[in-house]
Amino acid sequence: MIQVEGLTKKYARHVAVNDISFSVEKGDIVGFLGPNGAGKTTTMRILTCFMPPTAGRANVAGFDVFEQPFEVKKRIGYLPEAPPLYPEMNVRDYLTFVARLKNVPAAELKNRTEQVMERCSVADVKDKLISKLSKGYRQRVGLAQAIIHNPDVLILDEPTSGLDPKQITETRDLIQGLSGEHTIILSTHILPEVEAVCRKVIIINKGRLVATDSVENLKSRAGVGNAVQIQVETGGQADVIAVHQKLEQVQGVKKVLDRSTTGEHYVFEVESLPGHNARADLARAVVHAGWNLLELKSPYTLEEVYLSLTGGPAEENAAVPAGVVQ
Amino acid sequence: MRNIWTICRRELYSYFVSPIAWVLLTIFALLSGVFTYDMAGLFVRAGFESQMQGQSFPMNINEQVLAPLLSNISVIGLFLIPLISMRLFAEEKRQMTIELLVTSPIHDTEIVIGKWLSAVLMYGALLVVLLADVAFLFIYGNPDWKPFLTGFLGVLLQGACILALGTFISTLTKNQIVAGAIGFALALLLWILSWSTSFGSSPTVQVLNYLSIISHQDTFTRGVIDSKDVIYYLSMIFLGLFLTTRSLESLRWRA
Numbered sequence: 001m002i003q004v005e006g007l008t009k010k011y012a013r014h015v016a017v018n019d020i021s022f023s024v025e026k027g028d029i030v031g032f033l034g035p036n037g038a039g040k041t042t043t044m045r046i047l048t049c050f051m052p053p054t055a056g057r058a059n060v061a062g063f064d065v066f067e068q069p070f071e072v073k074k075r076i077g078y079l080p081e082a083p084p085l086y087p088e089m090n091v092r093d094y095l096t097f098v099a100r101l102k103n104v105p106a107a108e109l110k111n112r113t114e115q116v117m118e119r120c121s122v123a124d125v126k127d128k129l130i131s132k133l134s135k136g137y138r139q140r141v142g143l144a145q146a147i148i149h150n151p152d153v154l155i156l157d158e159p160t161s162g163l164d165p166k167q168i169t170e171t172r173d174l175i176q177g178l179s180g181e182h183t184i185i186l187s188t189h190i191l192p193e194v195e196a197v198c199r200k201v202i203i204i205n206k207g208r209l210v211a212t213d214s215v216e217n218l219k220s221r222a223g224v225g226n227a228v229q230i231q232v233e234t235g236g237q238a239d240v241i242a243v244h245q246k247l248e249q250v251q252g253v254k255k256v257l258d259r260s261t262t263g264e265h266y267v268f269e270v271e272s273l274p275g276h277n278a279r280a281d282l283a284r285a286v287v288h289a290g291w292n293l294l295e296l297k298s299p300y301t302l303e304e305v306y307l308s309l310t311g312g313p314a315e316e317n318a319a320v321p322a323g324v325v326q
Numbered sequence: 327m328r329n330i331w332t333i334c335r336r337e338l339y340s341y342f343v344s345p346i347a348w349v350l351l352t353i354f355a356l357l358s359g360v361f362t363y364d365m366a367g368l369f370v371r372a373g374f375e376s377q378m379q380g381q382s383f384p385m386n387i388n389e390q391v392l393a394p395l396l397s398n399i400s401v402i403g404l405f406l407i408p409l410i411s412m413r414l415f416a417e418e419k420r421q422m423t424i425e426l427l428v429t430s431p432i433h434d435t436e437i438v439i440g441k442w443l444s445a446v447l448m449y450g451a452l453l454v455v456l457l458a459d460v461a462f463l464f465i466y467g468n469p470d471w472k473p474f475l476t477g478f479l480g481v482l483l484q485g486a487c488i489l490a491l492g493t494f495i496s497t498l499t500k501n502q503i504v505a506g507a508i509g510f511a512l513a514l515l516l517w518i519l520s521w522s523t524s525f526g527s528s529p530t531v532q533v534l535n536y537l538s539i540i541s542h543q544d545t546f547t548r549g550v551i552d553s554k555d556v557i558y559y560l561s562m563i564f565l566g567l568f569l570t571t572r573s574l575e576s577l578r579w580r581a
Contacts, residue, residue, distance in 0.1 A: 048429045051578045073431040084426035086336075088343050100332040101430045145426070 001026045001153060001183040002047065006056035009042050016042040018207040019056070024200070026152075029179045031198035032187040035310055039207040040187040041081060044155050047185070048078040061152045074103065077151035077182070081158050083142025087131035091122055091141055094130060095148060102149035112148055120144040120174060136167035143174060147182070154178065156186040160193060172197050191306060205310040218305050227271045228279055231295035232286055233264050240266050243291060250285050252278040265294060329432045333440025334447070337414070341448050346413070350406060354452040361398045362459040365391045387469040392460070393547040396477040399456060400543050403449070403485050404517055408509030410448050411492025412502045414441045415574070420500045428578060438570045442486075442493050449485040453478070473549030480546025483559040484539060488513050490566025497573040513539070 002024040009017040017039040024030050034040050046053045047060055049069040057064060063071040086094055095113045104112050117123040120140040125133060130141065139159065146154055159175065160168045176197055178184065188194060194201055195215055203211040211218060232243055240258070243266065247256045252272045259267040272278040279296060286293045341347040369391045376383045418424040427437050457478075463469055492509040499505050520538035522531050535541050539562075542555035 050425060050429050070431050073429060076429070078425070078429050080422060080425045082422045084421070084423040086340065086421070086423060088340055089336075093339065097332065097336050098426065098430075101329070101427070101432060103431055 001028070001061060002185070003059040004043075004047075004056070005058075007043065007046060007053050007058055008055040009039070009046060009051070010054045015207050017046070017053075017204075020204065020207075020209045021056075022202050022209065022212045024183060024185060026183055027179070028200055029175070029184045029186070029198045030200045030202055031194035032185055032202050032204070033189065033191075033194060033306065034187075034204040035189060038204045038310075040204065041157055043204070044078075044157050044185070044187060047153075048076055048155055049073055050078075074149070075152045077146035077149065077154045079142045079146040079154075079156045079159055081161065083138055084145070085130045085138060085141060088129065090127050090129050091117070091133070092126040094141065095144055098145045099148045104149050112150075116144040116148050119147070119177075121170075136163055136170070139163060139167070139171060140174070143171070147178065150181070152183060154182045154184045154186075156184065158187055158189075160188065160190065168193075203306065203309050210309045211305075227269060227298065228282060229259070229295070229297050230268045230270060230282060230286065230293070232266050232268070233292035233294055234266055239291070243286070243289075244268065246285055246289055247282060250278055250281045252281070329436040330440040330443065333427075333432075333437055334444040337441055337444030338447060340413075341410075341444070346409070347448060347451070350409060350448075350452060351455060354402070354406060355455045357402050358395075358399060358456045358459055361395055361402075362456075362462075365395050366463060387463065387467050388473050388549075391463060392469055392474050392477065395460075396474075396481055396547050397543055399453075400481050400484055400540065401517070403481065404488065404513040404539075405510070406452070407449065407485055407488045408492050408506045408513060410445050411489045412496055412506035412509055414445060414493050415496040415570075416499050416502045416505045419497075419577075420502075424577070428574070434571050434574045435567075438493065438567055438574060442490055442567055442570070445489045445493065446482075446486045449489060450482065453482060453485075470549075473547065476549050476551055477543075477547035479551070480543050480555070483546075483556070484543060487539065487559045487562040487566070488516075490563040490570070492566075494566050494569040494573060497570055497577070516540075 002022075004023065005021045007017055007020045008015065020039075020043060032040050032043070042051075045051050046065060047058055049065050049072050052066055057066075059065070060072045061075040063075070065072050086097075089097070092113060095116060096109055099109050099112050100106075114123070117126055120143050122137060122140050122144055125137055130138065133141065139162075143156070143159065146156070156175070160171050163171060172193065175184065175186065186193075186197070198215065200214050201211070201218060202209065230247070234240060234243060240261075244256055244258065247253060247268060247270055250270075253270055254273045255271045257269040257271075259269050261267070270278065270282060283293055283296055369385070369387060372390070373385055376385070415424070418427065428434070460474065464471070488509075491512060492505070495509045495512065496502075496505040498508075516537070516539040518538075519534045520541040522534040522538075523541075525531055536558065542558050545552045545555050
């Protein structure tokens with residue numbers, strides 16, 4: 001559905017996107033991941049024909065973005081980072097306007113508008129001015145705007161940024177619900193979002209593609225698939241060493257790391273040897289020794305993958321000149 | 327065509343749900359009312375005076391009321407028009423809604439023409455208020471409607487021309503006020519160019535005078551549609567819209 005080859009976008013002083021290639025199959029939900037300023041928005045803007053690439057090709061739904069932008073635009077729905085809303089309009093008039101703009105036939109205008117308002121749960125505010133809407137509603141009106149002409153491809157630039165947790169969950173559910181009919185690319189720097197929603201991940205950093213694979217493959221590739229994080233309540237600092245030693249003695253354990261401390265709670269990360277699943281033994285070891293086992297879980301592994309691929313915490317890279325022009 | 331109308335309609339919607347349209351209509355109604363009252367009052371007084379002196383000068387309501395009224399209106403237009411065009415693109419850029427427009431299956435020229443057309447219609451709505459004032463002259467007097475019609479056309483053309491330039495200026499900034507101020511300065515400059523005629527009649531002065539936006543009004547108010555003036559206005563409109571389209575295109579390359 002989407003093929004990108006050697007895509008490059010240069011600005012006067014820096015390269016925002018550097019020789020990126022990937023492809024997305026029909027019906028996929030792809031997470032577009034990267035620190036701020038990595039070139040996510042630039043790539044999306046090229047795919048939506050907002051701006052032309054400096055070099056390389058991008059093909060959306062069978063049409064080249066540079067040669068036949070009109071055909072591409074007809075088949076693409078785009079939600080920019082800031083939803084493109086006119087605050088002085090009410091929701092219904094706004095969506096009708098967008099439907100007209102996207103060449104929805106006049107006879108279907110009313111129907112389509114009603115449908116997307118239902119779909120994105122904004123029907124209850126259809127007569128309200130957009131300027132009076134909360135951020136969550138605005139985001140959903142933005143989504144409604146993107147799907148109003150029933151496009152083959154949906155491009156969503158940070159669809160959940162700035163929403164509260166409940167709204168984030170609702171928006172994610174909505175996006176997942178859309179995945180049947182549309183091919184979706186969504187950019188984000190929130191990792192749980194990718195795990196929750198996407199089947200495939202494209203990670204870029206400093207304008208370069210660093211990985212493109214399924215979520216599971218990425219995890220196993222980084223070799224953090226059989227790590228376990230354990231939280232234990234102990235009597236004090238002396239006990240920590242004891243716990244550490246105890247954990248190390250469990251069969252199949254390769255390495256134990258002290259992670260963090262909060263009061264009496266200690267967190268350890270235990271990496272087992274390949275082929276071993278030491279979780280049951282670990283739990284037994286802790287409980288038998290008389291300590292309280294508070295938590296035993298898989299550490300957030302996609303994050304590890306992400307950090308190892310993008311070379312450090314996201315904040316460090318924020319200083320890179322952004323390819324995003326506001 | 328359908329796309330132009332889609333854009334134009336939305337712009338008109340925005341004019342009329344925001345205070346801009348109503349503020350402009352009020353200001354214009356006040357000013358054009360005062361001017362009509364003044365001109366008509368002067369005319370009536372001159373009529374009385376010539377009667378009392380027992381002389382009968384030829385009086386012409388077209389030349390003594392309508393023509394000066396229209397030329398006053400065209401000057402008011404210079405001041406109000408930048409207020410109409412300043413938001414067209416500046417506001418889209420500020421709210422980032424421009425991304426919606428340029429990623430929709432619609433040509434840049436359609437966006438530009440649609441927006442400009444809405445501004446012309448907005449200005450037309452102001453002029454309708456003037457028509458209401460002038461209607462009284464037609465009810466109680468007997469002016470010739472043809473020179474008024476050409477004069478009216480001239481005012482509308484002049485407005486369309488400044489609006490085209492204003493639309494272009496609006497693409498250059500995110501700030502409405504900046505767009506308004508530059509538009510106003512440009513309109514003023516195009517107006518005072520006509521003052522250069524007082525410096526003689528060298529070729530430079532003639533060129534400057536031709537460029538002046540106001541010097542093309544007189545023929546219209548006299549009831550003459552001169553191709554020289556029509557071509558001036560149409561070419562200025564074309565220039566403005568052409569520059570706007572180019573500026574919108576360059577926005578993509580630079581963005």
